[in-house]
Amino acid sequence: MRFATVDFQGSPRAAIDFGSHYRVTPFQDLSEALRELDGDIAALADISEFETIDAGExxxxxxxxxxxKIICLGLNFTDHVAEMLHDRPAFPTLFAKYALTLTDPYxxxxxxxxxxxxDWEVEIGVVIGKPARDVSLEHALDHVAGYTVVNDVSFRDFQNRTSQFLQGKIFERTTPVGPWLVTRDEVDDANDLAMTLTVNGELMQSGRSSQMIFGIAETIVYLSRILTLEPGDLLSMGTPSGVGAGRTPQRFLVPGEVMESSVEGIGVLxxxxISTGSSTS
Structure with missing residues (x-):
């Protein structure tokens, strides 16, 4: 199944994607829906009070x-580690984002x-369904509601001011997420999906999630030893090579350029x- 958060009469609402239309639920987004439904994303289909919206509208x-919580992995793809001239990490490199950092898929x-x-970074987003604390590797994926696409837009000049990544990762409304949450049964193997990013149609990133150093289940196990992952939490799994900071010469985004971030079987952002003061339409 595919789910989305759509506009309904001026407010966001969690919705079920039926291809030609969306069925709108009472919840303001999929994180809230997962929290209220104890992680049972399929239960949205059983809610009787809903409206429909044509997909084209x-x-x-x-x-x-x-x-x-939004927890991100840095330096988690072998080729990206190499282009950034880092050593292969022995443990996941973690940083956090805040909800105010997120923005819409288009x-x-x-x-x-x-x-x-x-800079740009196409990533696989993992949305937690059931609470996860001290979980086993065997059952880690049972705690996943589904997958989405994330572009971890980064500000390298701020990121590199200190050894901590945070300040380069939390500019407001700069991390697009979506367009859909795709449930696990729709994805054959999230640890082996094609990932691409283009800028003005030029291919910048092209890799596969099989290059991840720490896979999705392994990451959930690791994080669940530290804290409780809750329904609706978002994990962003890192990016393949081809980022602007890893190029010679370096290449960064300027107003007027368009990014397309794609993960096979999940979606495209x-x-x-735009520049400050420009129209967002």
């Missing part, structure tokens, strides 16, 4: 707008005046870069 918001993204090193 639907406005899609970030799949998860209100996650309690939203324009404002290039902040403070940064001149705005399309985001235009």
């Amino acid at each position: 639907a406005i899609l918001y970030a799949t998860t707008k209100t996650p309690h 939203a324009a993204i404002v290039k902040p005046e403070a940064s001149n090193a705005m 399309t985001n235009r870069i």
Whole structure:
């Protein structure tokens, strides 16, 4: 099944994607729906109170707008580690984002005046369904509601000011997520999917999730030793090579450019870069 968060009479609502139309539920987004339904995403189909929206008229918001936690992996693809001139990590490199960092799958993204090193990173997003604490590797994926696409837009000049990544990762409304949450049964193997990113149609990133150093189940196990993963939480699994900071010369985003971030079987994000004060339409 596929789910989305759509606009309904001016407000976001979790919805079920039926191809030609969306069935709208009472929940404001999929994170809230998962929390209220104890992680049972399929239970949305049993809710009797809903409206429908034609797919051609639907406005899609970030799949998860209100996650309690957003946990990201840096340096998690072998080729990306090499292009960034780092050693292969022995443990997951973790950083966090905040809900205010997220934006919609087709939203324009404002290039902040403070940064001149705005970079792209196509990633697989993992949305947690059931709570996970001290889980086993065998059952780790049982705690996954589904997958989405994330573009971890990064500001390298801020990121590289210290050894901690956080300040380069949390500019407001710069991390698009969506367009859909695709349930596990729709994806043959999330650890082996094609991932691409283009800028103005030029291929910048092309890799497969099989290059991940720490896979999805392994990451869930590791995180669940540290804290409880809750329904609606978002994990972003890292990016393959081809980022702007890893190129010679380095290449960063400027207003007017359009990114397309694609993960096989999950979806495509399309985001235009605009300058401060520009129209977001």
